[in-house]
Amino acid sequence: MLAEIKGLNEECGVFGIWGHSDAPRITYYGLHSLQHRGQEGAGIVVTDGERLQATKGEGLVTEVFTENKIQGLRGRSAIGHVRYATAGGGGIENVQPLLFHSQSGSLAMAHNGNLVNANALKHQLEMQGSIFQTSSDTEVLAHLMKRSGFTSMKDRLKNALTMIKGAYAFLIMTETEMLVALDPNGLRPLSIGKIGDAYCVASETCAFDITGAEFIRDVEPGELIVINNEGISSEPFTYSTDSAICTMEYVYFSRPDSNIHGINVHSARKRMGKKLALEAGIEADVVTGVPDSSISAAIGFAESAGIPYEMGLIKNRYVGRTFIQPSQSLREQGVKMKLSPVRGVVEGKRVIMVDDSIVRGTTSRRIVTMLREAGAKEVHVCISSPPMKNPCFYGIDTSTHEELIASTHTVEEICEIIGADSLTFLSVEGMVEAVGRKGFEDSNCGQCLACFTGKYPTEIYPDTVLPHEKELVR
Secondary structure (H helix, E strand, C coil): CCHHHHCCCECEEEEEEECCCCHHHHHHHHHHHCHHHCCCEEEEEEECCCCEEEEEEECCHHHHCCHHHHHHCCCCEEEEEEECCCCCCCCHHHCCCEEEEECCEEEEEEEEEEECCHHHHHHHHHHCCCCCCCCCCHHHHHHHHHHCCCCCHHHHHHHHHCCCCEEEEEEEECCCEEEEEECCCCCCCCEEEEECCEEEEECCCHHHHHHCCEEEEECCCCEEEEEECCEEEEEECCCCCCCCEEHHHHHHHCCCCCEECCEEHHHHHHHHHHHHHHHHCCCCCEEEECCCCCHHHHHHHHHHHCCCECCCEEECCCCCCCCCCCCHHHHHHHHHHHEEECHHHHCCCEEEEEECCCCCCHHHHHHHHHHHHCCCCEEEEEECCCCCCCCCCCCECCCCHHHCHHHHCCHHHHHHHHCCCEEEECCHHHHHHHHCCCCCCCCCCCEECHHHHCCCCCCCCHHHCCHHHCCCCC
């Protein structure tokens, strides 16, 4: 769906490379391929072995990095970041990578995810004299590392990681090495690739395709990796791990050409669509998907149901971002600017509209209305994931039950609100089976299902939850 309008946003994406003569430009292309993970800001920090140099700004990757800026970055190693603000706010100070200088050396840090105990740690650190320069939870790790009594950067990081909780994929770079860490549940995707003798790390494997890197493997939950001029080494920073990759990565966030833990995202979404068709059992004339993330599921639905798939909705790719405003009236106007129904496809037809999720319900209502105005005789809405009833605290922009229509309404009520003839959600079991994670029993599918089931893989700290939400999150 359309992230800015729908209200469902991933926090960010990270890319790093060590030991390549064209590291800044490769990082630029890597970030460009991860642009869907964050559109509010972008940054790159490079090292030439003696100093760290940063360039960052608010906006899209192509807006932040001109040719002159890329040429001005000198170094054989770099880390980069694209941002969507959930923890902390907007503003250039929160655009990553964050860069810190001290007498003992410099440190750059990029983070994908959200720390659920960040507020408690900030309070503790401030009581001990720390002064924070940003409102980002990422900065907490830097302060914890600085206060560690260890000498090596690796030991400082290992010590600090024992104190933070939540979802995190960290890239940390000094003048002489890059460190990579993934949380014990592996909530966010992170992979390792190689270009010649240079190692690279990315939130999604689609970044390897555009940069010409060879995929090596996924980073494991609780793993700490060190990359420097001597090569690459790995060790666990904790043995208390329990794989729980965010299921919404398969459903919505990741690009369809990415592979997550050996599973192609497009194929997984197509299987979700096929399962959905079997569970829905709806008779109709045409199936259409809401661009872009729902197209794969719509194709699978059509194949399974034996109903023609058509482009009933067209996405306008030349609309600027400035019209997106907090007011609901402008959100709904934004749907009309972003999407257009194809009258020749839907007029006089019974239409099945496949979408990946429903958050507030306002976008679905507007699309159903557009299809009816274009002459659709019936509109059946089919969602390739279960109802999102619970907030996410791991880096997705849904932190309260009030934001989620399925938290306070039944399926029948949502169907009436959005104005559809019928509404079908994919079951949790159908979604898990469609993703097809191998080596995990049903009791531990290796996926985080918290937004659907309310069962969180980590402790949720009281100061992470808004006061009126505390009774609802256990």
